Structures are given as C-alpha cells and as structure tokens.
Amino acid sequence: MERTESMLAQTRPPGVADVDPGSVLLPGHDVPLGRYTTVRRLLPQRPRRMVGAWCFVDHFGPDDVEQRPGMEVPPHPHTGLQTVTWLLEGEILHRDSLGNVQPIRPGQLNVMTSGNGIAHSERSPAVHPPVMHGVQLWVALPDPARAGAADFAHHADLPRWRDGDLDCTLLVGEFGGHRSPAVVHTPLVGVQVELGGEAPTTLSLRPDFEYALLAMSGSAEAAGVGFEPGALLYLGSGRRELTVRGGAGARLLLLGGTPFEEPLVMWWNFVGRSHEEIAAAREDWMAGDRRFGVVADDSAPPLPAPALPTTRLKARDRTGGLHG
Numbered sequence: 415m416e417r418t419e420s421m422l423a424q425t426r427p428p429g430v431a432d433v434d435p436g437s438v439l440l441p442g443h444d445v446p447l448g449r450y451t452t453v454r455r456l457l458p459q460r461p462r463r464m465v466g467a468w469c470f471v472d473h474f475g476p477d478d479v480e481q482r483p484g485m486e487v488p489p490h491p492h493t494g495l496q497t498v499t500w501l502l503e504g505e506i507l508h509r510d511s512l513g514n515v516q517p518i519r520p521g522q523l524n525v526m527t528s529g530n531g532i533a534h535s536e537r538s539p540a541v542h543p544p545v546m547h548g549v550q551l552w553v554a555l556p557d558p559a560r561a562g563a564a565d566f567a568h569h570a571d572l573p574r575w576r577d578g579d580l581d582c583t584l585l586v587g588e589f590g591g592h593r594s595p596a597v598v599h600t601p602l603v604g605v606q607v608e609l610g611g612e613a614p615t616t617l618s619l620r621p622d623f624e625y626a627l628l629a630m631s632g633s634a635e636a637a638g639v640g641f642e643p644g645a646l647l648y649l650g651s652g653r654r655e656l657t658v659r660g661g662a663g664a665r666l667l668l669l670g671g672t673p674f675e676e677p678l679v680m681w682w683n684f685v686g687r688s689h690e691e692i693a694a695a696r697e698d699w700m701a702g703d704r705r706f707g708v709v710a711d712d713s714a715p716p717l718p719a720p721a722l723p724t725t726r727l728k729a730r731d732r733t734g735g736l737h738g
Contacts, residue, residue: 436650437638437648437649438462438648439639439641439645439646439648440457440462440645440647440648441645442473442645443455447474448485448486448488449483450479450483450484450486451474451477451486454473454474455472456471456472456473457469457470457626458470461648462648462734463731463733464673464678464732465625465648465671466600466603466623466669466670467555467556467598467599467674468553468554468602468669468671469552469674469680469685470550470551470680471551472551473643474546474548474550475502475545475546475547475548476502476546476631477546479504479538479542479543480545484506484537484538485536485538485546487536488535488714488717489511489534489708489709489712489716490533490535490683490717491533491684491716492528492531492533492534492683492684492685493530493531493532493560493684493695494555494684495555495685496525496527496528496552496598497525497526497534497550497551497552498523498525498552498585499523499525499548500549500606500667501518501522501546501547501548502548502630502631502665503546503548504520504547505517505538505542505543506538507539508534508535508566509534509535509537509712510533510534510535510564510709510710511707511708511709511710512532512566512707513710514710516566518568520548521572522569522570523569523586524567524568525596525597526567527555527559527562527566528564529561529562530561531695531698531705532706532707533699533707533709537712547631549628549630552685553602554674554676555599556600556674559599565597567597569594569595571595572584572585572595573592573593575590575592579609579613580608580609580610580615581610582606582607582608583606584603585604585605585606586598586603586604587601587605600671600674603623603668604667604668604669606665606667607658607665607668608663608664608665609632609634609660609661609662609665611662612660612662614657614658615657616657616658617656617657617658619653620654623651624651624671624672624673625656625670626649626668627646627647627649627656627658628646628666628667628669629641629643629647629660629666630667631643631663631664632661632663632664634659634660634664634666635660636656636658636659637656651673673732674732675731677730677731678729678730678731679692679727681722681727682719687729688729689727689728693722693727699716700719
C-alpha cells in the first residue's frame with residue numbers, strides 16, 4: 415500500500431520508524447486441508463504476507479461434521495515455525511513425534527514449536543461434536559530458535575476477563591494487563607474478543623506493533639471497514655487504539671506483533687531462509703530422516719512432500735519483496 419509523508423508525520427510515535435496506519439481487507443481463498451476439510455487461507459497473500467511473526471492464518475468452519483469424519487490430516491513435517499491451534503467448536507486430536515497425544519477442545523490452546531524439525535497429525539476423534547470451527551496459525555521462528563529443539567504445550571487455562579462489553583481470552587503475549595502462559599520467541603499477541611453489544615468498543619494497542627483483526631463469527635467494523643466471518647482486516651502499525659463495533663456475540667481474533675524483519679522462504683510445511691534449506695528439509699522428510707521422528711500412535715502413511723518447483727525458491731520479506 416502506498417504511504418504518504420503526511421500520513422507518516424501524523425501517526426509516527428516516538429521511536430517507531432516504520433508506520434503504516436492504513437488498512438487492507440483480505441477476504442482469503444479456499445484451500446483443501448486433508449480429505450474432508452476446506453479452510454480459508456488468509457495469510458500469506460500478495461497484499462500482506464505477515465502480521466508481526468504471524469506468517470500463516472487458516473480459518474475453518476463452522477462445518478457440519480455430524481455425519482462426516484471431520485478433520486483428517488495425516489502425519490506431516492514442519493520446520494522453522496510454531497503452530498497455534500484454537501477451536502471455537504469441535505475437537506481435534508493432536509499427535510506428534512515427541513510422543514504427545516493431546517485432544518484440544520474449545521477454549522484450549524495447542525502450541526507446537528517445530529525448531530529444526532517435528533512431525534504431527536491432526537484428526538477429529540471417531541466420536542466428535544457435530545460442528546467444527548476454529549483457526550490454525552503459524553508463527554515464524556527467529557534465529558536461533560528455528561534451529562533449536564522441538565516442543566509442544568497444551569494450555570487448558572488461559573487468561574480470561576471482561577472489559578466493559580467485551581469478553582477477552584488471551585492466547586499468546588500480553589494484553590490488557592494480562593499475560594499468556596504460551597511461550598513465543600518474538601513480541602507477539604493473539605487475543606479473542608467477543609462483543610457483548612452493538613455499542614462501539616475501543617481496544618488499546620501498541621504503536622510499535624502491526625495488527626490484523628480476523629472475524630471468526632458475526633460481522634464487525636473496525637477502522638471504518640466492515641468485514642464478515644472468514645475475512646482478515648490488516649490494520650498496519652502506529653495505532654494506539656482501535657474502535658470496533660459489531661453485533662452482540664461477534665467473535666474476533668486480534669493478531670499483532672513487532673514487524674518481523676528476517677526474509678523468509680515459505681514452501682509447503684517448511685519455513686526457512688534459503689532454497690537450499692527448504693530442499694534439505696524436503697529431502698530429509700522423504701528419506702524418513704530421524705530429524706522429524708515418527709508420529710506417536712498414528713499408523714497412517716505420512717504425507718509425501720510435493721515436488722520442488724523448477725525455479726529457485728527465493729526469500730521474501732514481510733511485504734512480499736524478493737531477496738536473493
């Protein structure tokens with residue numbers, strides 16, 4: 415998005431060099447996930463690749479899975495990222511190559527840190543609730559965390575509070591004087607806000623963070639832009655507050671963080687810094703290298719990696735600019 419000097423002069427707070435107070439509505443596009451689930455992919459997109467270290471946002475549902483298997487994603491690998499899974503409805507069983515077998519239900523949070531390599535699967539249990547609705551997000555790991563050990567954490571108890579007409583649940587980071595127990599490696603925030611009425615509500619923001627707002631259920635308006643469920647409103651940085659309005663019961667997910675300055679190569683399930691790094695991860699996965707391990711209690715064949723493109727993969731910065 416083009417920025418004017420007058421906009422920057424009006425909004426740049428002390429000590430903040432890069433400010434983009436404009437907003438961009440990202441409607442997303444449908445992508446099949448496994449055999450039975452379709453998600454709306456909201457990041458990365460050409461107009462906006464990242465929000466802080468949040469580099470990938472999928473919103474799924476609400477889907478009627480009463481007579482269907484629900485989510486069925488067999489073992490697959492990850493490098494260089496954290497997965498953050500949050501459900502509004504339904505149940506998913508997480509299994510990974512560290513030996514964890516952990517169901518996740520609404521109001522609970524799963525955070526898996528790949529480090530240099532991990533594998534996991536995600537499936538609805540055989541007996542599951544009739545509706546599935548949630549988000550899965552990726553967080554890009556900075557150096558040196560991306561080369562570190564893999565980890566997994568399940569958080570059944572998260573900070574929850576009421577602020578006026580808002581019901582807030584903090585997934586990661588700090589917000590409203592509360593702090594999440596989830597471990598992250600860059601300044602980051604993810605908080606669900608549920609609107610309790612139609613009156614406008616003001617959220618306090620950090621001007622050094624860039625933000626985006628995802629409508630998970632119910633329509634809303636922020637920064638003068640209306641958006642519906644499954645859309646992501648990128649809000650830029652330089653804001654100290656944000657006015658939000660919408661119907662009672664609308665649930666929004668506010669994502670933010672300091673701009674992530676390391677250019678990334680994102681391909682399939684890998685986040686790296688170069689073509690060679692991604693190619694090595696793919697080769698290790700296809701060879702069954704112990705780098706990724708074996709997913710606990712899941713006998714399904716692992717997902718094969720697609721063929722690499724014929725052209726060299728290049729790193730892109732958070733705005734989509736090419737490097738290398």
